[in-house]
Amino acid sequence: SQSDLNRLIAELAGLEIITDVAQVSKLSQDYYTYSPLLQDALADKRGDIVVKVTSEAEVLRVAKACVNHRVPLTVRGAGTGNYGQCVPLAGGVILDVSGMQQVKWVKPGIACVEPGAKLAAIDKQTRESGWEIRMAPSTYRKATIGGFIGGGSGGIGSITYGQLRDRGNLLALRVVTMEAEPQVVELRGDDVYKVAHAWGTNGIITELEIPLAPAYAWAEAIVAFNDFMTSARFGQALGNSDGILKKMVCICADPLPTYFAALKSSIPAGSHVALVLVAECSLEPFAELVKEFGGEVCYQKLAQEASKGITLVEYSWNHTTLHARSVDPTLTYLQTLFPDDPELKVLEHLYDHYGDEVMMHLEFIRVGGSVRPVGLQVVRYTTGDRLQEIMDYHESVNAYIFNPHTYILEEGGRKTVDIQHLRFKERVDPLGLLNPGKMKAWLERRS
Numbered sequence: 186s187q188s189d190l191n192r193l194i195a196e197l198a199g200l201e202i203i204t205d206v207a208q209v210s211k212l213s214q215d216y217y218t219y220s221p222l223l224q225d226a227l228a229d230k231r232g233d234i235v236v237k238v239t240s241e242a243e244v245l246r247v248a249k250a251c252v253n254h255r256v257p258l259t260v261r262g263a264g265t266g267n268y269g270q271c272v273p274l275a276g277g278v279i280l281d282v283s284g285m286q287q288v289k290w291v292k293p294g295i296a297c298v299e300p301g302a303k304l305a306a307i308d309k310q311t312r313e314s315g316w317e318i319r320m321a322p323s324t325y326r327k328a329t330i331g332g333f334i335g336g337g338s339g340g341i342g343s344i345t346y347g348q349l350r351d352r353g354n355l356l357a358l359r360v361v362t363m364e365a366e367p368q369v370v371e372l373r374g375d376d377v378y379k380v381a382h383a384w385g386t387n388g389i390i391t392e393l394e395i396p397l398a399p400a401y402a403w404a405e406a407i408v409a410f411n412d413f414m415t416s417a418r419f420g421q422a423l424g425n426s427d428g429i430l431k432k433m434v435c436i437c438a439d440p441l442p443t444y445f446a447a448l449k450s451s452i453p454a455g456s457h458v459a460l461v462l463v464a465e466c467s468l469e470p471f472a473e474l475v476k477e478f479g480g481e482v483c484y485q486k487l488a489q490e491a492s493k494g495i496t497l498v499e500y501s502w503n504h505t506t507l508h509a510r511s512v513d514p515t516l517t518y519l520q521t522l523f524p525d526d527p528e529l530k531v532l533e534h535l536y537d538h539y540g541d542e543v544m545m546h547l548e549f550i551r552v553g554g555s556v557r558p559v560g561l562q563v564v565r566y567t568t569g570d571r572l573q574e575i576m577d578y579h580e581s582v583n584a585y586i587f588n589p590h591t592y593i594l595e596e597g598g599r600k601t602v603d604i605q606h607l608r609f610k611e612r613v614d615p616l617g618l619l620n621p622g623k624m625k626a627w628l629e630r631r632s
């Protein structure tokens with residue numbers, strides 16, 4: 186109630202609090218609008234106040250006050266998530282941690298950072314000693330490390346290091362709980378997965394130890410092909426080329442490149458393209474692979490030049506959808522894990538089956554030791570039923586859908602209840618105040 190809220194605000198005296206309705210509304214949103222279904226479900230959801238914190242001690246204060254007054258708390262980094270992950274369903278406090286942005290230390294292969302540090306800012310500091318983040322979303326200029334670990338899955342770098350969920354890609358977390366007396370818990374080893382990808386439902390991350398990768402000078406290139414399956418096979422072959430250092434292998438079928446306003450003039454009309462990041466020291470063998478597949482390098486920048494203007498990173502992953510939607514806002518997308526199918530038969534079938542309705546966009550990544558494509562296909566949306574039918578058909582041919590049209594944690598992921606998540610939540614958030622309404626396991630337990 187308003188009086189609870191007023192008492193809570195009084196208890197937080199000295200912290201930066203935003204109550205202006207327009208600002209609070211803005212900080213209650215993320216990028217769920219790529220989904221027409223989520224647009225309908227989430228448009229009117231907003232928090233009551235935003236509290237901006239700059240230290241773990243302040244996080245503890247806010248947690249304590251929310252527990253005292255039984256007020257929901259939803260953590261927010263940069264708010265670039267795609268499924269309403271940080272949109273509060275039950276009002277309450279938006280805890281904005283973007284002011285906690287220190288890089289505490291960098292050692293060979295490891296960095297210790299605060300959750301609000303932006304991924305690009307972390308890279309800038311670690312690169313001084315020759316290291317970089319192993320993987321980053323295409324939103325790496327804006328997104329925070331806490332939000333990436335809280336809600337992301339992988340991205341540029343996943344072609345070499347796999348996904349965030351793979352053991353070794355996150356080393357340790359400090360987490361503030363929502364117990365009657367909030368505490369700081371340190372999680373290491375497999376315990377980090379009690380909080381990683383829990384969408385802020387299992388504690389507030391206040392510090393992270395993340396593994397780093399050797400930083401190379403990454404050249405950027407676009408390779409054009411006349412035929413889609415040749416471009417996909419090129420992607421698979423580049424992914425499999427253990428001797429060539431690469432960080433991104435993104436394939437976009439025609440007509441997707443026509444949505445890339447700033448790149449269009451470099452890309453021959455009607456072609457299917459590979460957008461790649463390859464280490465400068467691997468450019469010669471890379472050129473041989475391009476020749477083997479009959480591709481044409483139509484755009485290439487060395488790392489120095491690429492760091493200034495346009496970067497192909499911002500055309501990959503869900504940025505592909507962003508550019509397509511900026512031309513045609515009725516478009517939406519899918520997230521698909523193709524089966525381990527080195528000949529890409531399932532992919533070829535789906536490409537032929539849907540034609541222009543499902544425009545093929547692939548990112549090659551390592552999954553369990555081998556390289557395969559994931560799809561972020563851009564879909565010409567008609568109705569919710571048709572979208573569901575398309576997703577069902579994908580699953581029927583073993584192309585697994587990570588549904589981006591739901592705000593329920595489990596439904597977007599592996600569709601099973603995570604007992605570890607649930608047990609940990611019972612301990613650290615017994616009142617269910619953290620980002621309520623998102624964890625199905627918790628909702629079902631309560632009913």
Ligand code: FAD
Binds near residue numbers: 300332620
């Ligand atoms: P937010 O959106 O602020 O938060 C994400 C989730 O984490 C929320 O549930 C939030 O409550 C929780 N959270 C945030 N901070 C904390 C904390 N300190 N403690 C506990 N929980 C916390 N994602 C990918 O994985 N790969 C991609 O390549 C990718 N590309 C994208 C491209 C576009 C154009 C867009 C719009 C999104 C993309 N995303 C991608 C999704 C998103 O940008 C990333 O996952 C990003 O890392 C989220 O960071 P953020 O700071 O914006 O998190």
